[in-house]
Amino acid sequence: MKGQVVKVISEKFFVKINDEVIECSQSGKLKNKKTLPLVGDFVNIDKEKHVINEILQRRNMLIRPNVANITQAFIVTSFKNPDFSTNLLDKLLVQLEINKIKPIICLTKRDLINNDEFLKYKDIIKYYEDIGYIVLYNTEIEKIKKILEKKITVFTGQTGAGKSTLLNKLFKDLNLKVGEVSLALGRGKHTTRHIEIIEKDNIKVLDTPGFSALSFLEYKREDIKNAFLEFQKYPCIYKDCMHDKESECMIKKAVNEGKILKSRYENYLNFLSEFKDRKW
Numbered sequence: 001m002k003g004q005v006v007k008v009i010s011e012k013f014f015v016k017i018n019d020e021v022i023e024c025s026q027s028g029k030l031k032n033k034k035t036l037p038l039v040g041d042f043v044n045i046d047k048e049k050h051v052i053n054e055i056l057q058r059r060n061m062l063i064r065p066n067v068a069n070i071t072q073a074f075i076v077t078s079f080k081n082p083d084f085s086t087n088l089l090d091k092l093l094v095q096l097e098i099n100k101i102k103p104i105i106c107l108t109k110r111d112l113i114n115n116d117e118f119l120k121y122k123d124i125i126k127y128y129e130d131i132g133y134i135v136l137y138n139t140e141i142e143k144i145k146k147i148l149e150k151k152i153t154v155f156t157g158q159t160g161a162g163k164s165t166l167l168n169k170l171f172k173d174l175n176l177k178v179g180e181v182s183l184a185l186g187r188g189k190h191t192t193r194h195i196e197i198i199e200k201d202n203i204k205v206l207d208t209p210g211f212s213a214l215s216f217l218e219y220k221r222e223d224i225k226n227a228f229l230e231f232q233k234y235p236c237i238y239k240d241c242m243h244d245k246e247s248e249c250m251i252k253k254a255v256n257e258g259k260i261l262k263s264r265y266e267n268y269l270n271f272l273s274e275f276k277d278r279k280w
């Protein structure tokens with residue numbers, strides 16, 4: 001029987017078939033294949049034996065969070081507590097672009113900064129909108145519900161940013177556990193421990209545990225370059241230019257002229273530098 005993995009806790013896979021959730025383990029044959037079923041995977045199970053026999057072909061997958069068959073991703077980003085980080089935001093955007101999953105930026109905790117502080121972010125927000133990304137606030141509940149309709153959406157972002165809080169607001173009787181953010185450290189304590197698909201009406205969302213740092217060593221330098229979508233507006237005279245060394249690089253020029261956001265370019269270089277010891 002065909003079902004979808006809706007939750008994984010250590011070696012236990014919870015597979016939903018119609019309205020029933022069946023706890024399964026992997027069949028011996030599947031175990032040998034060494035491909036672990038992920039939340040979001042469509043699988044064939046033996047309902048009597050409670051085993052997953054086969055993982056059906058994935059449309060896509062992400063490594064962090066480790067999920068499959070996703071339509072779009074909400075990058076939940078707080079202004080404060082934890083502090084806004086363009087580095088994490090860009091890293092998630094790159095990861096999603098490479099995996100061809102549509103990113104949506106959802107800003108939280110606007111209430112924790114005053115209007116003067118907010119002004120500092122206005123141009124940054126506008127810049128991401130100009131690239132083509134949807135940017136919205138966690139207070140825009142009805143708008144968010146419309147975007148989520150008929151899609152499978154993964155909620156990702158820094159721990160303590162407010163993913164579970166937002167999901168609780170979207171679905172009144174959900175009662176996901178939410179955490180206090182440690183003020184001393186300015187980072188959360190990983191309140192959400194596992195990935196889970198929540199299904200309501202026409203909406204499927206995945207709550208995931210946040211992270212405090214993220215690395216992505218599994219991609220190619222070229223993929224990272226292409227994931228910075230706005231770079232395509234400034235074709236370089238050097239076809240294979242990585243926009244890091246050449247002095248006549250058009251991207252560098254655009255950065256100097258203020259056309260490309262400095263933090264975007266710096267994050268790009270920072271991501272490339274993660275690869276400096278690698279051969280590709």
Ligand SMILES: Nc1nc2c(ncn2[C@@H]2O[C@H](COP(=O)(O)OP(=O)(O)OP(=O)(O)O)[C@@H](O)[C@H]2O)c(=O)[nH]1
Nearest residue numbers: 109159160161162163164165178179190191192210
């Ligand atoms: N002031 C304010 N606090 C918020 C907002 N959104 C969430 N919070 C608070 O932020 C804290 C962390 O929220 P969570 O929803 O647990 O964060 P999370 O992203 O799910 O965190 P992890 O599960 O650890 O990844 C809680 O104390 C929330 O009440 C907001 O818009 N404004």
Ligand SMILES: [Mg+2]
Nearest residue numbers: 163164191192
């Ligand atoms: Mg959470």
Ligand SMILES: [Zn+2]
Nearest residue numbers: 236241243249
């Ligand atoms: Zn260049």
